[in-house]
Amino acid sequence: MEGEVRVIEHATCTFCGCVCDDIDLTVEGNRITKAKNACVLGKAWFFEYPTEESRPEAMIGGVPATTAEGIEEAARILTRARYPVVYGLSDTTVEAQRVAVEIADLIGGCLDTTTSVCHGPSGIAFQGVGEATCSLGEIKNRADMVIFWGGNPAESHPRHFTKYSVMPKGMFVPNGRKDRYVVLVDVRKTLSARAADLFIQVKPSKDFELLWALRALVKGVEVDERIEAETGVSLATLKELVERMKRAKFGVFLFGMGLSMTRGKHYNAAAILTLARDLNQHTRFVAKPMRGHGNVTGADNVVAWATGYPFGVNFGRGYPRFNPGEFTTVDLLARGEADAALIVSADPVANFPQSAIEHLKRIPTIVLDPQASETAKVARVAFTTAIYGINVPGTVYRMDDVPIRLRPALPSRYPSDEEVLKGIAKRVRELRREALSA
Amino acid sequence: MLRIVNGKVYDPTNGVDGEIRVIAVKEGRIVPEAELDATARTIDARGMIVLPGGVDIHSHIAGPKVNAARKMRPEDHRRAEPVKRTAITRSGVMGSNPSTFATGYTYARLGYTTAFDAAVPPLGARHAHEELHDTPVIDKGFFVLMGNNEFIMRCLRAGETEKMRHFVAWLLGAAKGYAVKLVNPGGVEVWKSGGRNVSSIDGVVPGFEVTPRQIIVGLAQAAMDLGLPHPAHIHANNLGLAGNWETTLATMKALEGRRAHLAHVQFHSYGGEPGGRLSSRVADLVEYVNGHDSLSVDVGQVVFGETTSMTGDGPLGYYLHGVTGRKWFNADVEMEAGCGIVPIRYRERSHVHTTQWAIGLEWLLLMNDPWRIALSTDHPNGGSFTAYPYIIRLLMDREFRREAIRGVNAKAIASTHLPELDREYSLNEIAIITRAAPARLLGLRRKGHLGHGADADITIYDLDADWEKTFATPKIVVKAGEVIVEDGEIRRDVEGRSLYVEPEYDPGIEPELRKWFADFYTIEFDNYAVGMEYLPHAERVAVSGG
Secondary structure, three states: OOOOEEEEEEEOOOOEOOOOOOEEEEEEOOEEEEEEOOOHHHHHHHHOOOOOOOOOOEEEOOEEEOHHHHHHHHHHHHHHOOOEEEEEOOOOOHHHHHHHHHHHHHHOOEEEEHHHHOOHHHHHHHHHHEEEEEOHHHHHHHOOEEEEEOOOHHHHOOOHHHHHHOOOOOOOOOOHHHHOEEEEEEOOOOHHHHHOOEEEEOOOOOHHHHHHHHHHHHOOOOOOOOHHHHHOOOHHHHHHHHHHHHHOOEEEEEEOHHHHOOOOOHHHHHHHHHHHHHHOOOOEEEEEEOOOEOOHHHHHHHHHHHHOOOOOEEOOOOOOEEOOOOOOHHHHHHOOOOOEEEEEOOOHHHHOOHHHHHHHHHOOEEEEEOOOOHHHHHOOEEEEOOOEOOOEOOEEEOOOOOEEEOOOOOOOOOOOHHHHHHHHHHHHHHHHHHHHHO | OEEEEOOEEEEHHHOEEEEEOOEEEEOOEEEOHHHOOOOOEEEEOOOEEEEEOEEEEEEOOOOHHHHHHHHHOHHHHHHOOOEOOOOOOOOEOOOOOOOHHHHHHHHHHOOEEEEEEEEEOHHHHHHHHHHHHOOOOOEEEEEEEOOOOHHHHHHHHHOOHHHHHHHHHHHHHHHOOOEEEEEOOOHHHHHHOOOOOOOOOOOOEOOOOEOHHHHHHHHHHHHHHOOOOOOEEEEOOOOOOOOOHHHHHHHHHHOOOOOEEEOOHHHHOEEOOOOOOOEEOHHHHHHHHHOOOOEEEEOOOOOOEEEEEEEOOHHHHHHHHHHHOOOEEEEEEOOOEOOEEEEEEEOOOOHHHHHHHHHHHHHHHHOOOHHHEEOOOOEOOOOOHHHHHHHHHHHHOHHHHHHHHHOOOHHHHHOOOHHHOOOOOOHHHHHHHHHHHHHHHHOOOOOOOOOOOOEOOEEEEEOOOOHHHHHHOOOEEEEOOEEEEEOOEEOOOOOOOEEEOOOOOOHHHHHHHHHHHHHHOOOOHHHOOOOHHHOOOEEEOOOOOO
16 A cells, blocks of 8 residues: 555545535545635544554444454444434435334434534524525525625535535636625624625624514515614614615525524524525525535435434334434433433534533443443444545535535544444344334 | 136236136236146135236336425324334335335235336435335336436437437436336426426527427427337426416327327316316317327326325425415425425315315216226326225226215306216226236336246236225235235235336536536545345346437
């Protein structure tokens, strides 16, 4: 391998929801040395992935074990559990997600993804009011007004501006940036403000009020001057913005977790979705959540097609039920309910509230992760798995639900999430059959 | 191996109309009885009827729009009886947008063994295949949205029909789709570009300077020239609007003898003034279709109750949102297509909905040639495919139909021909519109019949005095030679085949396609085509020309 140089063209970066599929990877020996077209986050993803091959395939109770032994222990835990939860799924392939859903169905557990801690409220808002949206190429080809709200794509989705939303020349916006008016609405002036023609600073936790005032103005309802004291934005600014939105040929709201995870949550998301919807009485307008993790959109899709619901599902009665707040992982852990957890490509110990983490540490947990994550460190069974997109082929859904095939660059001595999950599913089925016939 | 004996066989393709015949099955096909040996299981179908497995020519069961509807409507799933996990099957939910596993099992339990999704944007083809992979038992495939494809419109504008034909061939193969689909040709592009819709087949699409007429004729001709098993499948312009029958008739006339299938024709048969009340113009349209062998239709029958309108027709979605005031999903797909989803409830007391219900039945009862009309609800647009047994009873049982007519809007029904129609469908005719005809129209030579060499997809129904009950719970369903359903229960969970076409094309168009992708798409040309790993059980259906 030493000295051999290969180039993998049109590889896909799975770091963020942009899922850029135009990366040319140069591989020298067992390392990726160049990632043409990748952004700073993408480069970090491709260059700094764990290459250490000395980690054991699996750890059981802190002791190195084989994958097969890990599967046996995992299946035993899941079969015995009365209220297990399957969680994570946003950083793995659709192929692995499908098997994880199957396991949740088999064991009658809860099934939840990281959507419940990022854009879950946007999903709930969608269920309430619908959504007018589009694929990213429509923004590239048509959008002459782009409004970012409650997000900082310059740092979270660095290529969104250049590849999809701000800079690119498109069929009906041939001059690219010059043909677009770009607005950023946020509680503070982030790096993304540099890309905007207009920055609107809204008072923290006043997004809903601001959106509702805009809806009113779009509908021709009078809004009081006191909106400025409430939201920090003057009525004149709002009126001018509304006129601009109505004049746009094709406008888009791209909203982040600054809306979905702050005061108001799904009310905020519903407000921006209805504002976009209402604007269609005047012109074309769409809205789209800026999804974060590489394949969180795939997780939503797989869970929805298999169960009818996007996240927060429970199979305890032998069929899928949906109840965010009851079956979402943070909530059921914080209440001390789950008695086992299967966590795929997520690190709840690193970002859940303390009460949820405490419970997670008390129950037997199975973790699949390429790295020794905080959650892997407290797990009863921790599998080391190969990395999707770098080692593992498969499918990833971009933030606009467009599915993209992965082109892995390097082999791995570790199994894929899909392989481990298939092993667990098979063994769970066998143990259940044995239990039934005993 | 199976030997089905003593059953009355209805196999219209082979001229068998209710005769007692032995059906022999070996290695997934129907064979002469002599090929069976003593190990063959014998199924005694005494007192029962034996039909080929059902074929749904137009349904919405997989892909981006179906999944968006699932996500948007938890309330729709909750209202319906769930599908419980068993030792061999997966769980799921029903409602107008069932989950994938529930979709496969439910079709199978109704005796349907093949179904096509009628509208997949090529950019979402990979997604559709992934869902079909999780849709058990049935054989399946989908039609590829092309009627608003911007490359196609540019070719038409430039008069480059040959290049367009190669592009169509390439696109079908890249998507691993089955047929060319047009949805509101040109109209969706108008909507995407900020207009509202086209008003007739001669309206001009701004930015592309083509008309729906050019798109309809161009793609119908391309499908024929490529020798595709199924002709252009057309969702005509102005769906759902009062007075749209003229557009529908103009569409049929524009085809000038070219083969084409007009989808969910019920939604396109309305008289009346735009914005006013609907009336039925079925008689005029049926007369034209009866007289033109090159045309076929499926019905898009409306069923009273709650369902979801789901369409590649973006402006229609917005229109329905305005009419119903209910939540609305819209998704514009770059370079290719659109999508609209709105919940809808069809009500017996509604003048409009009663008229729609009657129009579908008028189509079924007025068409002379059952071989050119397929039963569909345009699932879930007119209603769920689970309503097929109810519709069959409406067709076979005049008294039941009269009873139903008494429960609908009296004024509306009186303005249609339905109350005067006495025709009752025979079992043979039902076998045609639910099996033999859709299979033939799809160009599936081994489906929809029970002749030697056919796929052993067979449904055995126990006769009940009530035709709805008969067709709702088959006694036995055989798929690819295996008994899958017995007494309404799934006994084996199998994966059906994905049916697709891959016509040859001139690779000389690729440099231009690469540039097209680089300029306007957001995905790499080299990452666009769907690989065979997404069709683990595939059957490539041959094209006849090209």
